[in-house]
């Protein structure tokens with residue numbers, strides 16, 4: 001049977017309506033239609049071709065990225081994708097997603113514009129945003145330095161107020177203060193939001209954002225006092241090397257006073273520092289926005305990998321042939337199912353948690369406008385925690401999908417190596433995942449410690465209000481099916497998270513210096529934070545596979561006993577059998593074009609082998625039958641062997 005038939009057969013087995021599921025995955029019928037239209041538009045446009053990417057050198061790759069970005073922008077305007085001059089609308093965002101190539105435009109639209117929107121005064125927004133919206137200036141987000149990334153308060157770049165000229169002097173006092181990493185900085189950006197220590201009259205007021213022009217708008221040369229370049233090749237071949245992550249130093253560069261982003265705090269003409277009636281953490285607001293976006297994107301990256309691995313697992317056969325019949329599809333091996341199906345479930349779970357987080361973010365943004373800052377700590381903890389949880393699981397999941405595809409998964413034409421290489425920095429950028437979990441842990445420990453003062457926990461920590469009950473809890477699961485009841489699962493996850501948080505809080509209280517205790521117990525705190533974040537995401541297959549994976553936590557906290565653990569495992573196996581006939585249909589529901597998937601193993605038609613064979617011949621090494629270098633390096637060896645043999 002050819003691969004084509006394998007998938008048609010699989011599709012016939014589905015026990016649900018794939019078209020309906022496509023709408024569930026997309027969010028609504030309108031969203032589905034929009035995604036469908038734009039993905040086809042991108043797939044049919046030769047400028048957006050991407051199958052040649054792996055063979056390009058850095059310079060060609062980068063120029064090709066510039067070409068795609070310029071073309072994408074042209075299409076956005078031509079198609080009036082987003083009304084007048086804004087690429088932050090869903091249509092433009094989708095176009096960017098399906099073009100599937102990181103570029104400076106991500107940082108311009110994703111961080112530079114939001115930084116001005118969130119931290120600029122009305123006046124500053126009126127001045128800068130129209131220019132940015134038309135891309136008449138291109139910006140990046142220059143926060144991280146060579147010496148400090150996680151520790152934002154440790155940044156060294158200075159912005160010293162000069163009252164004589166009403167300017168700030170931006171300066172890099174040390175090598176380690178060089179800005180290092182900002183995407184779009186290396187070769188493209190004309191402007192940046194630069195984070196620097198504000199110094200007035202010798203006093204240090206901490207880190208603030210400043211709009212700084214970097215390059216001439218005429219000839220693109222760096223302005224006086226500014227040195228910029230690209231920081232060099234990164235992990236993976238094409239992957240993230242489409243991006244010009246840059247290095248930047250300032251030698252006493254002057255900018256007008258009104259280019260400090262002044263929504264959170266201001267510096268007056270007289271050099272007086274005035275703090276508005278808003279929390280200083282709003283300076284970190286752009287990071288919260290992007291973390292929420294990253295959570296929404298995790299399901300996309302994971303679902304692509306899962307789609308490839310699922311289709312290929314249905315096409316691939318190894319062992320098990322009886323009397324000359326067909327061999328077993330590898331998707332029928334229970335081990336394959338136990339590795340693949342939890343990832344399939346995770347992709348769906350992350351899709352829904354991404355929607356929920358968008359709701360939370362929109363809610364907090366509305367509240368901030370009304371000067372209600374009460375939900376900010378919760379929004380920070382949720383975005384930080386879920387960013388960490390979903391990106392870690394997605395990066396690990398893509399690698400698992402590569403292994404699930406055996407040897408062919410290691411070929412670039414499987415699409416998986418590049419997907420992994422592009423994705424994996426998400427565990428580091430926008431906050432290292434461990435550093436972010438420690439932020440969640442701080443929030444949890446604070447919540448627990450405030451319980452005794454009568455403070456009612458809210459939002460995702462609301463379950464802590466039932467602490468006494470959760471500390472008494474012991475699961476009453478008696479048979480495998482009991483694990484199918486959502487409440488049973490939820491309670492077990494709540495009790496586990498609550499007990500781990502309480503244990504951390506109790507252990508912390510033994511330290512006279514809380515900061516010292518926090519450092520000492522950091523590994524436990526991270527685990528408690530993970531337990532809390534998993535609780536936010538739980539749902540059936542996903543939940544039970546997590547429970548199985550973290551069985552130690554559930555048993556050691558006394559939430560369930562070993563017998564109940566094995567019942568969960570039994571139920572999990574039942575669920576895998578139920579997912580099996582639906583697996584291909586569940587990944588079809590993502591509605592990805594072959595262009596977007598970029599994978600021969602994941603082709604919609606399942607026609608894997610002929611296409612893999614065809615693709616191999618396209619490699620530049622196969623341009624000639626005898627390779628370059630044969631005469632210089634291979635032939636002498638062969639001749640030498642011949643001589644030795646004669647001796």
Ligand SMILES: CCCCCCCCCCCCCCCCCCCCCC(=O)SCCNC(=O)CCNC(=O)[C@H](O)C(C)(C)COP(=O)(O)OP(=O)(O)OC[C@H]1O[C@@H](n2cnc3c(N)ncnc32)[C@H](O)[C@@H]1OP(=O)(O)O
Pocket residue numbers: 069070072073076087088092093095096105106107109110111141143144149150151152153183281282284285287288290293294376377380428429430431432435439442
């Ligand atoms: C062409 C057309 C096409 C069309 C185009 C169409 C459009 C395309 C558009 C595409 C765009 C999409 C995606 C973009 C892609 C991006 C790619 C990725 C780029 C990556 C960018 C980056 O990589 S960019 C740098 C990120 N770099 C960090 O991520 C540093 C982490 N490091 C920290 O974030 C802090 O350093 C750390 C640890 C909190 C300690 O902060 P700290 O030192 O102040 O100390 P503490 O821990 O004491 O915190 C003090 C108190 O602040 C509270 N708090 C802390 N953070 C808070 C917060 N955020 N919000 C509220 N509250 C917060 C905390 O809870 C405490 O609260 P309390 O006092 O009440 O307890």
Ligand SMILES: Cc1cc2nc3c(=O)[nH]c(=O)nc-3n(C[C@H](O)[C@H](O)[C@H](O)COP(=O)(O)OP(=O)(O)OC[C@H]3O[C@@H](n4cnc5c(N)ncnc54)[C@H](O)[C@@H]3O)c2cc1C
Pocket residue numbers: 107141142143144147148149150151180181182183240245425428429430431432433434435438522
């Ligand atoms: C591809 C990519 C794109 C980027 N784009 C941008 C950009 O556009 N703009 C920008 O400003 N920055 C950007 N960055 C920088 C990025 O935000 C930082 O690299 C990130 O925040 C991590 O900080 P770091 O490099 O200082 O890591 P470090 O903090 O040095 O991490 C090193 C190790 O130390 C551990 N660690 C650090 N602190 C603690 C702690 N308190 N407790 C326990 N463990 C700790 C970490 O877990 C990690 O294992 C980008 C980075 C990458 C990789």
